[in-house]
Amino acid sequence: MIIVIANSKGGVGKSTLAVHLAAWLFEQGHTVTLADCDTQHSSSEWASEAVPGVKTVQLAAPDEILDRLPILGQEADYVVADGPGSNTETSRALLLRADLALVPCKASMLEVRALAQATNVLRQAQDIRGGQPRALIVLSMVGKTYRLTHDMKEAAAALELPLAKTALTLKQIYADAPGQGAVVWQMGTRGRDATEEVQSLFRELLPEARASKSTRRSSKQAVA
């Protein structure tokens, strides 16, 4: 399964979601490749420190993505592709190959309104591919006082994009995680609340990926 984290807007939490999702899938016992499609390569560096068992590849050019993503998808149970913050052609290539697109969006009315533009490429891909890839909005960096207003639900509905029930809240620990080469559940008791929300998001999004206790492995475990 090829999962793309896509929002052509920068700084919305794509890499944070991509690395945590890749780590979680790996720990559920799956083979996972993180395809870092951002020229800054920050998520592949972060993932290889936090979860060495996750294979990382850097794909930049749209042609390379179109050619190699399906092959990577056959080699691993899951490919998590981290998209760039601006390059439309890279996003287009990813969305033409993805089975599932997760669209992180900051939880403010302005950002939700800007989504129409940011998801233009997604709609084109779905149009070409008869509805594929399935896509979901994931609210990220949600403030303490935030409530999902009627307006926001409407904006998402107008785009015909479902909203994940679980949102990621604004927490310093997420911002600290890449510097420590870790995911939040490797960061001790400080990471407890973040761990709970991010893992419940993944259980919601990918219930079939969840492992039984016996097949679970630790982040630092090597692939057999």
Ligand SMILES: Nc1ncnc2c1ncn2[C@@H]1O[C@H](COP(=O)(O)OP(=O)(O)OP(=O)(O)O)[C@@H](O)[C@H]1O
């Ligand atoms: N839930 C959160 N709470 C607090 N900080 C966060 C959260 N999610 C992400 N951040 C921080 O916000 C910044 C942007 O996040 P991230 O790098 O994941 O976004 P991005 O969409 O990948 O950005 P880009 O488009 O530049 O690749 C980073 O410094 C990150 O550590």
Ligand SMILES: [Mg+2]
């Ligand atoms: Mg990024």
